[in-house]
Amino acid sequence: MFRPLARTALTIAVLASAVACSSDDTGGEGYTLRIGATSPTGTPAGSLGWGDKEGILTEELKAAGVDKIEYSFFQSGSDAASALIAGAVDVAAIGDNPALRARSRDPKVVLLALDSINGDAWLVGAKGGPTDIAGLVGKNVTAPQGTIRDRAAKQLIEAAGLSDKIQVRDVPTPESIAGLSSGQIDATVVTGASAIELQEKGFPIIDSLSKHGFGSTGTNIALTSFTDQHPGFEQAWQKAITAVNRNITENFDDYTAWIAKTDDTSVDSVRKSTSIDEFNTEPFPKQGVEQLEAAYNFLNADGSLENEYSVQEWAGAKS
Known part of the structure; x- marks a missing residue:
């Protein structure tokens, strides 16, 4: 932690x-x-x-x-x-x-x-964007490479059977969150209170590790x-x-x-x-x-x- x-x-x-x-x-x-x-x-x-x-x-x-x-x-x-x-x-x-x-x-x-x-991690989407992983096909999904957020994104995509259709770009979390706000990024993985703060601001929670028994x-x-x-x-x-x-x-x-x-x-x-x-x-x-x-x-x-x-x-x- x-x-x-x-x-x-x-x-x-x-x-x-x-x-x-x-x-x-x-x-x-x-x-x-x-x-x-x-x-x-x-x-x-x-x-x-x-x-x-x-x-x-x-x-x-x-x-x-x-x-x-x-x-x-x-x-x-x-x-x-x-x-x-x-x-x-x-x-x-x-x-x-x-x-x-x-x-x-x-x-x-x-x-x-x-x-x-x-430990949980949340896949958060942009306002007005997809609310499920299937909707992220062809979209811009990010997470910092080599981190739990990167692994979480790939685990959730794999769980949806879409590993060959959705790529995760290597972008640091602060830039990813800024990209969500500007509409340049469609989804990113966030951990901790930041995910809840984004949800309360109207960003949809698309999926999370805990929903699949991951951690x-x-x-x-x-x-x-x-x-x-x-x-x-x-x-x-x-x-x-x-x-x-x-x-x-x-x-x-x-x-x-x-x-x-x-x-x-x-x-x-x-x-x-x-x-x-x-x-x-x-x-x-x-x-x-x-x-x-x-x-x-x-x-x-x-x-x-x-x-x-x-x-x-x-x-x-x-x-």
Whole structure:
């Protein structure tokens, strides 16, 4: 449940400074944990941000020797995954697409936990345009390539049996939403409260992942070089993530109000786009692993993965 930031010099500077900060630079028995994620505000967002704000992450990770947490923020999950591979961060909290791709490139990528499941995405149309997927044949459909929004668009098109008739163009979400308003784009995929805001402004919701039993997951990955160096970390991280999610489910109204404030949107939009069952209270719930595997199967069939592997083994052995 982590959202994007701007790239260019900021990402390069953050990555460079993160490389300079060794995860064992504290000089004592404890160490600094470097977490890479996406954020629209330059501060920890979503469930990660809640865990940081409430002090849950800091408290639970003490058992693994973590005495400080430093954050680096990136434009996309792919950027955060690249930072992990480069040794700039110790943990990447990202969506399932970039995590699955990272594991296909490097078998040393460890899946620490799923921090969310049942993530939804909405295919939103232009005002006065098609209200079903069949009406998008020959139309302009967009989504940023390599993201959950891109995968969601293609999954929904495939579910309608129209994969050979509708192409998805690679256009960033802000430009896609602007294109909807101007009439230059006929449909795009949006996640979170933005979809509800668009619907309330008269843009039709054409389809969504949840209508078909699809869903996305939030993943937390590390490298075996890090987990081998800190043998108690995996268990502590899983305990921390599930503690954060349990706290969210127990304080859902407070959580959604905080999200609305930090994202500068309405509480109503956040609550309409956020389900309490997104916050898994075990690290590898069966439903989440199935959703992760479905994402893997789609990406593999799409030719997006460099090497094949077993998602069940990647996650299931730890459940």
